[in-house]
Amino acid sequence: MQQRTYGQYCATARTLDLVGERWTLLLVRELLTGPKRYGDLQRSLRGMGTGLLAARLKHLEREGLAHKVTLPAPARTPAYALTEAGEELGPAVLALARWGTKWAMGSRREDETFHPGWAVLAMEAFFVPQEAADLCAVYEFRVGDEVFHLRVENGTIDAQHGPAQHPDAVIDTGEEMFAQLAEGRERLADAIGDGRATASGDAEALRRLATLFCLPVPVDRSASPRPSENC
Amino acid sequence: MQQRTYGQYCATARTLDLVGERWTLLLVRELLTGPKRYGDLQRSLRGMGTGLLAARLKHLEREGLAHKVTLPAPARTPAYALTEAGEELGPAVLALARWGTKWAMGSRREDETFHPGWAVLAMEAFFVPQEAADLCAVYEFRVGDEVFHLRVENGTIDAQHGPAQHPDAVIDTGEEMFAQLAEGRERLADAIGDGRATASGDAEALRRLATLFCLPVPVDRSASPRPSENC
DNA sequence: CGGCATCCATTTTGATACTG
């Protein structure tokens, strides 16, 4: 199993040998916001058979990208976390997300699933370090029954699943609205004005939140085939 | 055909719906250094059946990531080139390459193929814009029977297949040596001293060449399972 | 709940032969 390799001495090909199979990078995406339990992964990855999930997790473990952990008390339940090597796939996953946000995100289709964690990663993907050079703040997002937090510290950002210990600000909203906010299709201020979102906490931190991200204008791929380029 | 989709409203998943299938990103990689003919792609992608190559190219065309072009005179032969959307996958491919260079590039295995273009992309992946803020230079690399050039312009870099019009410097070497140079396992100065490489042209441009890239120290994944991380 | 094995219908792929 999984002995299919591209057989190329190339950094990209070697990487895809490890994480290029179906579902693997999405599994990494799930783990980028913190350790996850087997059942949670299964719920997030609709369409992935349980056998395949087990096989992929074993593969990630064998290759040193993830490892099994026991969640701290009071949970004490098994979960999977990324190793340092796995964590460092973050930039690559975010690069794919940046491309997708610009070129592949139309409106949500009827049968598509959505999880707030995906939108959180999209926010992280468009974080502008310069805008946060002098900012230290923790934002907590409560979306439906999921909670995430963003820790912004002097030009760095980290998104994690679960509540924050001492959030400077808390934003509360529904799934649909959160998806729109993260994709830049709605403004937080508008959503709060509407009552489709509520925010509390440090007003200055909240004001700066919207300035931390620079989202692209979505483009329709079929609109720019550049038929002129002949070289 | 290709209607298998992850069904997730997520920028990463949507991207992988488009380019996540086997061989697709490697095809994009080939096209990142300029238009390529069908036969050249086939030679670069050993193991990819001709039927699959045709199907993937058609897919990329249909999705607006690549298009068919006619190479300028005197070639006048058909080839495939990336569209703007396809070109913008470059950062994602380079991010995968950066990860692979650090975590997945041991020494070359016996049965692995190698093409200089892959090493050229690796160089591009580790380009440090700050180091080239005040530099404008074109480097030509002649490796075996392949020629590439790097155009460095005020903090930007672009790698393309084929000779340069007015190179400031020309580096000539063999495939194995070039692979080592691009991966940072050998120094250009040493290789020239040995006679395993020759360089000519602007001495200042050549001196600065080695300073333009910041390569990582390779790490063995199996060496850092971080067994302590339990949260 | 977590995790893995089994069985089976569909897809995807890899390799090669074949055609304009």
Next chain:
DNA sequence: CAGTATCAAAATGGATGCCG
């Protein structure tokens, strides 16, 4: 050279059952 056609092997997905 640029692709199509064909067929065997492998990967996927879905359901289901088992066991601690």
